[in-house]
Amino acid sequence: MRRLAPWLLAGLGLPAAAQAQPAALGAIVVTATRTETDAQDVPASIARIDGAELRLGRAQVNISEALASVPGLQARERQNYAQDVQISMRGFGARASFGIRGLRLYVDGIPATQPDGQGQLSHVDLASAERIEVLRGPFSALYGNSSGGVVQVFTEEGRGAPTLRLDTAAGSDGLLRFGAKASGNTGRNDSGVGYVVSASRFSTDGYRDHSAARRLLANAKLTLRPHEDGKLTLVANRVALPKADDPLGLTRAQWQANPRGVAPVATSFDTRKSMDQTQAGLLYEHHLGADHQLQATLYGGQRGTQQFQAIPVAVQASPLHPGGVIALERDYAGADLRWTWRTQLASAPLSVVAGLALDGLREDRRGHENFVGSTTGVQGALRRDEHNRVRNADQYLQAQWQPGALWTLNAGVRHSRVRFDSEDAFVTAANPDDSGRARYGATLPALGASFALSETLNVYAAAGKGFETPTLNELSYREGGLSGLNFALQAARSHSVELGLKSRSAALGTWTLALFRTDTEDEIVTRSNTGGRATFQNAGQTRRNGLELSWEQRHAQHLRTQLAATVLDARYRDGPSAGARMPGLAKSSLYASASWAPPQGWRAGADWRALGKVYVNDANSDAAAGHGVLGVFAGYATRLQGWQLEGFVRADNLLDKGYAGSVIVNEGNARFFEPAPGRTWLLGLSATLAL
Numbered sequence: 298m299r300r301l302a303p304w305l306l307a308g309l310g311l312p313a314a315a316q317a318q319p320a321a322l323g324a325i326v327v328t329a330t331r332t333e334t335d336a337q338d339v340p341a342s343i344a345r346i347d348g349a350e351l352r353l354g355r356a357q358v359n360i361s362e363a364l365a366s367v368p369g370l371q372a373r374e375r376q377n378y379a380q381d382v383q384i385s386m387r388g389f390g391a392r393a394s395f396g397i398r399g400l401r402l403y404v405d406g407i408p409a410t411q412p413d414g415q416g417q418l419s420h421v422d423l424a425s426a427e428r429i430e431v432l433r434g435p436f437s438a439l440y441g442n443s444s445g446g447v448v449q450v451f452t453e454e455g456r457g458a459p460t461l462r463l464d465t466a467a468g469s470d471g472l473l474r475f476g477a478k479a480s481g482n483t484g485r486n487d488s489g490v491g492y493v494v495s496a497s498r499f500s501t502d503g504y505r506d507h508s509a510a511r512r513l514l515a516n517a518k519l520t521l522r523p524h525e526d527g528k529l530t531l532v533a534n535r536v537a538l539p540k541a542d543d544p545l546g547l548t549r550a551q552w553q554a555n556p557r558g559v560a561p562v563a564t565s566f567d568t569r570k571s572m573d574q575t576q577a578g579l580l581y582e583h584h585l586g587a588d589h590q591l592q593a594t595l596y597g598g599q600r601g602t603q604q605f606q607a608i609p610v611a612v613q614a615s616p617l618h619p620g621g622v623i624a625l626e627r628d629y630a631g632a633d634l635r636w637t638w639r640t641q642l643a644s645a646p647l648s649v650v651a652g653l654a655l656d657g658l659r660e661d662r663r664g665h666e667n668f669v670g671s672t673t674g675v676q677g678a679l680r681r682d683e684h685n686r687v688r689n690a691d692q693y694l695q696a697q698w699q700p701g702a703l704w705t706l707n708a709g710v711r712h713s714r715v716r717f718d719s720e721d722a723f724v725t726a727a728n729p730d731d732s733g734r735a736r737y738g739a740t741l742p743a744l745g746a747s748f749a750l751s752e753t754l755n756v757y758a759a760a761g762k763g764f765e766t767p768t769l770n771e772l773s774y775r776e777g778g779l780s781g782l783n784f785a786l787q788a789a790r791s792h793s794v795e796l797g798l799k800s801r802s803a804a805l806g807t808w809t810l811a812l813f814r815t816d817t818e819d820e821i822v823t824r825s826n827t828g829g830r831a832t833f834q835n836a837g838q839t840r841r842n843g844l845e846l847s848w849e850q851r852h853a854q855h856l857r858t859q860l861a862a863t864v865l866d867a868r869y870r871d872g873p874s875a876g877a878r879m880p881g882l883a884k885s886s887l888y889a890s891a892s893w894a895p896p897q898g899w900r901a902g903a904d905w906r907a908l909g910k911v912y913v914n915d916a917n918s919d920a921a922a923g924h925g926v927l928g929v930f931a932g933y934a935t936r937l938q939g940w941q942l943e944g945f946v947r948a949d950n951l952l953d954k955g956y957a958g959s960v961i962v963n964e965g966n967a968r969f970f971e972p973a974p975g976r977t978w979l980l981g982l983s984a985t986l987a988l
Contacts, residue, residue: 331650331695332637337799338705340745340757342369342433342811342845348426348453350857353894354902354930354945356466356474356979357423358499360384360450365888365906367431368845368861369811370446373959375971376503378510379543379570379604381417383881383959386433387815388841388867389445389765391881392823392833392962398768401440403449405518405532407578407596411629412656412687412715414443415768418450420536420574422516424464424476425495427453433845434813435761435793438741439709441654441691443765445791452532454520455480455491459988468947468979471502471509481988491520503542504974506559507568510541526584533577543568545607546961546968549919556955556972562607566621566667567674574600576629590637597630605676610668613680616727619774620680621667631656642698650695660685660769682723683731685769685782689715705747707759714738715766719782735772737788739764753802763791767821771833776824787835791817806850806858815841820869822879822915823963831963836915838870839879855895861888874915881962883923885909900932900945913960913969921970924956932981941985949977 336343344367351363361372361382371391373383385391389399402409402416410416432447440447459481466474476497483489493516500511516534523529545560545568552558562568576598583591608621635652664681667673695709717735724730743761750756767786775783797811817839824834848860863886867879878884886909892902907925932945950973958973 331635331652332648332697334697337755337801338699338747340705340707340747340759341436342795342797342809342813344368344431344433344847346429346431348428351423351426351429353892354900354932354947354981355423356468356472356947356981357464357476357497358466358472358474360418360421360423360429363423363426363429364431364448365904366847366859366861366890368809368847368863368886369433369843369865370431371883371886371908374973375959376505376974377508377541377543377971378501378512378538379541379568381419384448385882386431386446387813387843388865388879388882391879392821398771399443399445399765401437401444401447403447404534405450405452405530405578406580406594406633407532407576408631408656410443411627412442412631412658412689413717413768414766415770416443418448419512419538419572420514420516420534420576421450422452422495422497422514422534424462424478424497425452425493425516425518427451434795434811435759435763436707436709436743436745438761438763438791438793439693439695439711439743441693441711441713441741442689442715442737443768444763445765452516452518453480453493454518454530455482455493456487457481457987460985461988462983462985464981464983466979466981469977470504470974471500472979473501474499489521491518493518503544504977505544505557505972507542507563508544508559511539512541513537513539528582530580530582531577532580535575536572537574538570538572541570541572543570543604546964547970547972548967549970551968552957552970552972556975560607560968562609565673566605566607568605568607570602570604572600572602574598576600588639592633592635592637594633594635595631598628600627600629601625602627605667605674608667610666610673613666613668616725618680619664620677622665622676624663624665626661627658629656629658643700645698645700647696647698650693652693654689654691654693656689658685658687658769660687662769662773679723682721684720684722686718687715687769689713703749707745707747708743710740710742712738712740713764717766717769717772717782717784731782733782733784735782735784737764737766739788739790747799753800755799756797757799758794758796760792760794763793765789765791765821767833771821771831774832776832783832786821786833787819789817789819789821789835791815806848808848809846811843811845813841813843813845816870817841825963825965836869836874837872839868840870841865841867841879856891856893858891859889862886869915877915877917878912880912880914880917881960883909883911885923887925895934897934897936900934901930903927903929911957911960914963919967919969921957921960924954926954926956926973927951939986942983943985944982945980947979947981949979950975952976 364372397416437444462478478495480493482491496515519531545563578596602625604623638649666677691713693711721731745759747757766788772782793815795813801807819835820839822836824832843865846862887907890904909923911921928949930947934943953976957970
């Protein structure tokens with residue numbers, strides 16, 4: 298016991314009597330609070346995943362592969378590329394039947410969340426990702442509307458000699474991915490133009506019937522320094538989803554009879570989605586001496602989507618019905634101007650960040666019948682035609698002060714205004730003008746403090762307010778699925794508090810513990826979801842109480858172990874569902890992994906993912922059972938005539954468990970369940986050459 302005591306005390310960050318302090322681990326620098334800071338000193342829950350770790354033994358197809366190790370975050374793999382990955386954080390975002398809502402998303406500083414709060418990450422090239430940062434808790438509100446949490450992806454910058462990388466992956470259910478990446482810098486000592494250019498092609502037959510998909514992705518990032526005090530970054534990408542079949546959800550009886558099955562209406566209406574997005578962004582950073590820095594960001598893009606839904610023909614007989622085919626054309630653009638000042642207050646370091654963010658979205662939304670005569674699954678007569686516009690103008694101010702060696706204080710405020718305008722261009726005698734507008738606004742403060750109990754242990758507390766407007770998709774249908782924006786929907790407003798511990802020591806690695814509570818008024822929830830179309834309503838008050846635990850240790854030189862655990866109690870506090878758990882959320886989740894990954898030679902790893910029971914509706918009348926799945930991989934890396942060659946074999950769900958990978962909340966036909974595949978196999982190969 299005497300020998301164990303110093304190790305236990307070191308793990309808690311407390312000194313052991315008459316013992317030398319263990320050497321602290323290196324700082325983990327994050328930028329989630331808009332200034333580079335050691336994560337240990339930030340009074341917020343922040344996770345960082347490095348690029349090499351998220352690619353190790355993975356197909357590099359879905360970002361859900363990379364986020365499993367983040368406590369408080371549930372990334373559900375739906376096996377449905379027509380509906381995108383499901384991501385929720387501390388219960389925010391769980392209602393999304395497609396896309397990502399309730400969270401703010403960024404890629405290289407460019408918003409991947411549009412002004413209305415709808416986001417997606419299908420354009421992220423995981424092969425080029427340098428790191429991912431995830432911010433949870435009260436300080437995420439300083440990113441504005443729909444910031445229940447923040448996910449930021451940072452891609453590599455071109456450095457050094459020209460390098461070419463080719464990779465491929467093949468696996469179960471016809472999975473096939475090809476990728477290529479070229480990177481480097483045109484100048485000596487990285488003094489020229491840095492470049493990273495990548496492209497990939499992914500296709501799958503899908504685990505379930507009628508779930509095939511194909512995706513094309515291209516990314517480019519150029520960096521240069523026009524002078525020693527300035528840096529210019531150009532980012533451009535394009536993603537195309539020519540066709541992704543949508544198998545829809547299954548009832549419990551259908552799921553148990555045939556997990557690979559498809560809802561009959563999905564085949565009769567050939568439910569599917571196609572999408573094409575192109576965007577570009579420009580970031581300029583300029584240092585005005587040692588204490589001041591300016592950063593300007595400009596971006597713009599276009600996204601087109603067409604989706605065929607399983608809306609019955611008879612339902613579309615109403616002259617007010619918008620049809621069963623959705624056609625969207627979106628043009629979006631924005632700017633962010635930020636000033637950073639580093640100074641001193643009372644002889645202690647102070648950093649101040651002030652900024653202005655402007656974003657705009659123009660949407661042309663059309664609806665068509667999904668039939669012509671007796672033929673279904675084809676585009677028919679026009680039933681909806683409207684022009685929507687969303688704009689936001691936000692101002693923010695943040696400060697970090699370290700009044701002593703032990704204290705770090707953070708404070709911030711953001712004022713956000715979001716405007717929705719809709720012009721109805723499909724007006725008939727039977728279909729009146731549904732034009733309208735809505736205005737939402739909020740002032741969002743956040744405050745936090747961190748105190749170093751010892752060299753390796755910090756305690757922190759934080760509190761803040763947040764708000765979330767409905768997205769255009771959530772506004773787009775009124776009760777009964779009728780046309781016209783549902784301007785009766787109000788913005789949800791939340792109050793969050795968090796208390797936590799952070800420790801980093803050589804003896805027991807890095808661990809964090811966080812307790813949090815979030816109370817929300819006018820929570821936006823799913824009212825109904827039928828045939829792939831959802832309507833929404835405000836549900837009154839909700840409360841989320843939670844605990845998050847993470848631990849990471851690097852043993853020897855190449856052995857790494859991780860643990861992430863979450864307990865979440867999310868319930869309605871009033872209304873017809875008072876006391877019920879909020880659907881789409883697991884009460885508990887657990888992730889554990891171990892990997893051996895030297896630069897050369899044999900590599901291997903295993904991970905265990907467990908998720909508790911998930912209710913499928915507000916009544917809590919049915920649920921997807923909890924499950925645990927095991928994944929393993931083994932690989933080898935070697936150098937041969939200048940090439941770095943790597944290969945691996947991976948098996949997921951090794952024990953061949955049957956379970957629901959995700960659920961569709963409040964699905965009107967009880968088709969709640971999206972089955973996950975049984976045991977799957979993956980083979981990956983890559984070759985890298987430095988020229």
